[in-house]
Amino acid sequence: MSTETLVKDIKPGLKNLNLIFIVLETGRVTKTKDGHEVRTCKVADKTGSINISVWDDVGNLIQPGDIIRLTKGYASVFKGCLTLYTGRGGDLQKIGEFCMVYSEVPNFSEPNPEYVAQQSQGKGV
C-alpha cells in the first residue's frame, strides 16, 4: 500500500498520486470542445489547498465538505496553475464528510510564474 501524498508535496509531472482531501468549493461547469463537462474544485488537506479538475458525472456528485480519497492521480500545469487530475485506472472515492481539518493556505494552485516560464521554455513536464 503506497503512502499518501500531502498537498504541499504535489509538483508538476508527478504521477500515481494517492491522497486524501476535503472539498472546499466546487466551481462552475465548463464544456470542452469534445462535449465533456469539466469542473474545477478547490480541495485541501492540513498542508494547503489545490485545484482539482473533474470530468462529467463525478463533477456533479462532488459536494463541498466531502472527504475524498484520490488514487492514481497526477499533477500538471494548466494556464500557469498547478492542477490535480484523476489518472487512468484511478478514481475518487468519498470516504466521509465534514470531519477533517485543513489549511486553505498556501494555495498551491495560485498562478506560479516559475511554472509559466517552464512551459514557455518547453521545459514544462
Add this chain to the structure above:
Amino acid sequence: QCYRDLALVSRDGMNIVLNKINHILMEKYLKLQDTCRTQLVWLLRELVKSGVLGADGVCMTFMKQIAGGDVTAKNIWLAENVLEILTEQREWVLKSSLLIAMAVYTYLRLIVDHHGTAQLQALRQKEVEFCISLLRERFMDCFMIGRDLVRLLQNVARIPEFEQLWKDIIHNPQVLSAQFTGVLQLLQSRTSRKFLACRLTPDMETKLLFMTSRVRFGQQKRYQDWFQRQYLSTPDSQSLRCDLIRYICGVVHPSNEVLSSDILPRWAIIGWLLTTCTSNVAASNAKLALFYDWLFFSPEKDSIMNI
C-alpha cells in the same frame, strides 16, 4: 417467520441483535434505503411485542433519528411510525420510567415542528394526546426531565390541552402528583445530558463535536456554512437552534486543555447560531435556551460549565 426463528435460536436475550440494531441506527441510518427503514421499524415492533429486554433502548435510539426542524416526508414517516408503536404498546412503555421521560421529551419537542398541513396537524394531535396522557398519568416520571420540561411546555402552551395542563401546574400541582409542589421545584432540577443530547441526530452530534474539539478559532466559517446548509437552511429548521444551543451549553464541556487552546470556543458557535437565525420567534427561544441554566443556577446541584 424469520423473527420467530431468531427468537427461538437466541440464547443471549437477543443482545447481539439489539446491539447490532443500535449500531446500524446510530452509524448508518442516513444511508439506509426506505425498505430497510421499514423493515427496521417492523423489527422494533416485534421486539417490543415480545417484551425483549433492551427493546426500550432501541426505541430510544430510533427516536434519536427523528431530526428536529425537519418536516420532509421521510422524517415525518419515522416520527409517525415510532409514535404508533409507542401508542399501541402503551402498557409496555409504562414499564420504563426512562422511556416515558425520553418519549415525552422527544414528542413535546417535535410538536413545535408539526403544523401547516393536514397531515402534520393530524400528527400533532396524536402527539399532543400521547404527551398529555403520559404527563397526567405518570407526572413524576416526566419530572425526571428537569427544567427543560418547563421550557418545552412553554413552547406548546398555546395548545388547548397544554394550556389546561399549565393551569394545573401553576394553580393545582397536587392534581398531577402528590409529590409535585410546583413549577419552582421543576425549575430547580437540572436536566440530564441524555435528554439534551437525545434531540440531536448522531450526525449532528458528530459534526458539532468535531467543531468544538478540532477546528481552530478563525477556521470555522466553511464548517458553519456546511452545517447550516444541511440542517438550518429552511424556515422550519430554525427551531433546531434551541436544541443545538442546549446541547452546547449542557453536553459539550471542553477539557481545560481544549479551553486554553485556540480551538473554536463555545461562545463563538453559539454566537453563530444566534446571529444567523432567520426567525424572530426561534431567535428569542434560542436566547432563552442559552440562559436557562443560568437563571436557576444553584452551586450545589448545577455545573458552572452549563453557564
